[in-house]
Amino acid sequence: MLFGAHESISGGVFMALERGQKATCDTIQIFNKSNHQWRAKKLQPKEIDKYFELIESTGISVSVSHTSYLINIASPEPGLNERSYLALKEEMERCGLLKIPNLVMHPGSHVGSGEEAGIEKITENINRLFDALDDASVTLLLEATAGQGTNLGYSFEQLAEIISKIDNDDRLGVCLDTCHIFAAGYPLVDPKDYKKTMKTFEEIIGFDRLQIIHMNDSKKEFGSKRDRHEHIGKGFIGLEGFSNIVNDSRLKDVPMIIETPKGDDLAEDIENLKILRSLVKK
């Protein structure tokens, strides 16, 4: 199984691999550019060379990149919507350059325009994106959200609806975030409930779409619709919930990535990954 964490690219994209090694990751998630700026600095050949060298020498894979938080392809505001589309396209191209197989994105917020209008904007943009990009090596992943505010993508049905409206849907996958789906009202703790949640997922979306799982415990209670990540075992999902997930044979090939707060020494990542690995039953 592949366990890992989101690691910072501060100092250059290759630095994420050094951090991943320190944090005992098998695989990592990165931002492929600064996550709170529209502008992306061009990746320099030297930086890219060092990045591939480190993938080789550490044996750590980069299984996914996460889009900037500024991007909202559901936005009803034409300027912001176009800017989001262009930024998303650039991030897809950067993933291609860095040979990252998945780019994960929050579907978007309708900001008052209504769910139907928001979903229409999302699907228009994704269809346009796949038409514009010849390189099909990067899969775009829709991340399930907690349903906070006007965020879309909080139910398996809604994600399936978006997928159904995409022409080249083989270029689209999903990412489940344990904290988000738990907050959105999908139980994970009791083994019977967990089975039911995953059966619903299988029926509505299907495991073939599932490329990445974000492993975050939840600071907020079940169904809270609040997205607040907690360290593994310290929140409302608890060790029971994570034990269900790491021992589900259908998920054994899906990279599991933590996105929890940490200091510069990455001690929290090391501890969280140790806990996750210890839950796997032989």
Ligand SMILES: [Zn+2]
């Ligand atoms: Zn996530």
Ligand SMILES: [Zn+2]
């Ligand atoms: Zn989150």
